[in-house]
Amino acid sequence: KKSATKPNNIQRRPISSNNARKSEEKTSNRMRWVILIVAIIIGGIACLYGSYQQISTHGDNDFKSKQKPSSDSKADSLEDQFTKLSKVKMAHKIQEGWLNAHKDTISIIHVNDIETNLSSAIFNAVAQRKPTLMKDYASIRNNWQIMNWDLLQLARSKNISLNGTRWKPDDPIFVLGEERDKGGMIGSRRDHPVMLANLTLFKFLKATFAPNNWLYWTGELSIFEEQVEMSATIPNDVNKENEDIQDGWKAFRILENGISNFESDNKSNKSRDDSSLWIPMLWLSHPGVVAHTHYDTQHNMFIQIHGTKRFLLFPPATELFSYPNIHRSYRQSQLHFEEPHSNFTSRLGSFTHIFQPTHHPEGSIQLETIPAPTTSFSPSYPIVDGSQSAIEVLLQPGDVLYIPPYWQHRVESLTLSLSLSILSPSHLEAAFAEIYWESVPFGDFKTSKEARATAVKWFLTLLIDKLIQKHVITSSNNTIQFAQELYFTRFQLLPSYMNDQLYSCPITYTFNSSFNDTSTTNTTETVSTQEVKEIEMQQLMKKNQKNFNKAVSQLVELLLEVDAEEAIKRTFLRDYMEQIVRWAVGPKHTAGFIYKCFI
Numbered sequence: 001k002k003s004a005t006k007p008n009n010i011q012r013r014p015i016s017s018n019n020a021r022k023s024e025e026k027t028s029n030r031m032r033w034v035i036l037i038v039a040i041i042i043g044g045i046a047c048l049y050g051s052y053q054q055i056s057t058h059g060d061n062d063f064k065s066k067q068k069p070s071s072d073s074k075a076d077s078l079e080d081q082f083t084k085l086s087k088v089k090m091a092h093k094i095q096e097g098w099l100n101a102h103k104d105t106i107s108i109i110h111v112n113d114i115e116t117n118l119s120s121a122i123f124n125a126v127a128q129r130k131p132t133l134m135k136d137y138a139s140i141r142n143n144w145q146i147m148n149w150d151l152l153q154l155a156r157s158k159n160i161s162l163n164g165t166r167w168k169p170d171d172p173i174f175v176l177g178e179e180r181d182k183g184g185m186i187g188s189r190r191d192h193p194v195m196l197a198n199l200t201l202f203k204f205l206k207a208t209f210a211p212n213n214w215l216y217w218t219g220e221l222s223i224f225e226e227q228v229e230m231s232a233t234i235p236n237d238v239n240k241e242n243e244d245i246q247d248g249w250k251a252f253r254i255l256e257n258g259i260s261n262f263e264s265d266n267k268s269n270k271s272r273d274d275s276s277l278w279i280p281m282l283w284l285s286h287p288g289v290v291a292h293t294h295y296d297t298q299h300n301m302f303i304q305i306h307g308t309k310r311f312l313l314f315p316p317a318t319e320l321f322s323y324p325n326i327h328r329s330y331r332q333s334q335l336h337f338e339e340p341h342s343n344f345t346s347r348l349g350s351f352t353h354i355f356q357p358t359h360h361p362e363g364s365i366q367l368e369t370i371p372a373p374t375t376s377f378s379p380s381y382p383i384v385d386g387s388q389s390a391i392e393v394l395l396q397p398g399d400v401l402y403i404p405p406y407w408q409h410r411v412e413s414l415t416l417s418l419s420l421s422i423l424s425p426s427h428l429e430a431a432f433a434e435i436y437w438e439s440v441p442f443g444d445f446k447t448s449k450e451a452r453a454t455a456v457k458w459f460l461t462l463l464i465d466k467l468i469q470k471h472v473i474t475s476s477n478n479t480i481q482f483a484q485e486l487y488f489t490r491f492q493l494l495p496s497y498m499n500d501q502l503y504s505c506p507i508t509y510t511f512n513s514s515f516n517d518t519s520t521t522n523t524t525e526t527v528s529t530q531e532v533k534e535i536e537m538q539q540l541m542k543k544n545q546k547n548f549n550k551a552v553s554q555l556v557e558l559l560l561e562v563d564a565e566e567a568i569k570r571t572f573l574r575d576y577m578e579q580i581v582r583w584a585v586g587p588k589h590t591a592g593f594i595y596k597c598f599i
Helices: 017-053 077-083 119-130 138-143 149-159 199-210 223-226 243-252 341-347 426-435 450-467 479-491 517-521 529-562 566-585 587-598
Strands: 106-108 132-135 165-168 194-196 214-220 280-283 292-296 301-306 310-312 391-395 399-405 408-412 417-424
Touching: 106 119, 119 132, 119 194, 119 243, 119 399, 119 408, 149 199, 214 223, 243 301, 243 417, 426 529, 426 566, 450 479, 450 529, 450 566, 450 587, 479 566, 479 587, 566 587
Parallel strands: 106 132
Antiparallel strands: 132 399, 165 194, 165 214, 214 280, 280 417, 292 408, 301 399, 301 417, 310 391, 310 408
């Protein structure tokens, strides 16, 4: 009050008091900035959370409905919601420019043909090497307990764990990656599904109605059976006369010559019981989920339990631009049929080549001409470009689909779906494994990257040229063209940071068959360091010439013995070239080595 009535009596603050006031102001300003930054972070998190509530459409119409079907009334019970859901199918639209209107047909075996002898039906399907549909196999539909399971009731009555469920919040197209990393592989970890732990079956089913949740789970059948305390494929009445019924899923194993005690003239499917060779897997997926186009090296017997799935099947000769073998997403296609075809052609960039129309030996598949300003490149196998046809199959409960090795397939869940697959080892898988692990004479070339690069280029050139001479490979005229095809179909579509275009090829020496040791040892002239390296490398190559030729001849003979079409052998040889180059220069420089040292 005194200061209010006598302002003239107020004393000035000392200088130290002024400094304190400035310090307080700075502190106050800092606090304002901190509060503002925190507010921005909270707002960003809120926006991200809100975006998860509505699936982004990305400006295209690849879904008939981007929103998952849900109940109109919040009062509906979960059972009512599932009843409504079963009447709705979510289907992706294949964009124009990928596939033509014509659909190839699939071999169909009706239930009456296989009711008494399932083994013979499987044997014939494998012998034809083409996909086969066993339509509405009644022995499964009427006798397997899993066909009558009420998933919702089962989820409520038992605490069933679905560890390892894959989750994607913005896109139902599942491309596997990080979980398949064998170590030292290329590929981004950002775009792959998130693996969830401690997720239960009940939560999985309840999340079906959330628009921001796309869930996809696979697990071993035996582990699932332990949790539900029931046998899935063995009927209650085990005294059924039909042995196929008693065997359950084991009736769908494929026993192939060279893998087990199976003779080519024996159509029995029960000659061996080795559980380590076959592991039946369950697949549970939300409506709209797509297992991206991929291929397996084993025989696949795919059995639909609940819901509906749509398959697109492509023969091995169809070039679908698989990821490199050293990539986390190996054996999966880089093409997305849900995207405009123009996206694919534009991504090829400056390395795009001219494709000449060709005739596929098994049908009238032709190639469009893709304009290119530079190098001419004419593969003799079909490229997906709008004229390619695919086999389309709809699987209903009780249907069984046989997929041969190396047949590429895209799998789409039109409804909530539960499936069972039995993968059986193939003779192709065994034969290629033997070739892959065949010894190569690189022991003397381990001293440096330069020496390894020289050995790898020399060895692969000898191998590919010899395979072309023996007509194992007819789509390429020489090793350079084979390397072109490999780079173009596997590495060109990858992001530029993986392609390593700036890679500098290590100096690789060409073997000089007329090289003479004595001509170099008697010289009195001064030689450069580079010339010394050249002499040493020529000496090393001459020393290993016989070993290299012997190893190449052995590999060629093994490949000639493999009973497979050229497209499958070509796929293996691309894998083989990648792995050999990877040994020499590492995974990050494999693409650069192929591009700079071969092409």
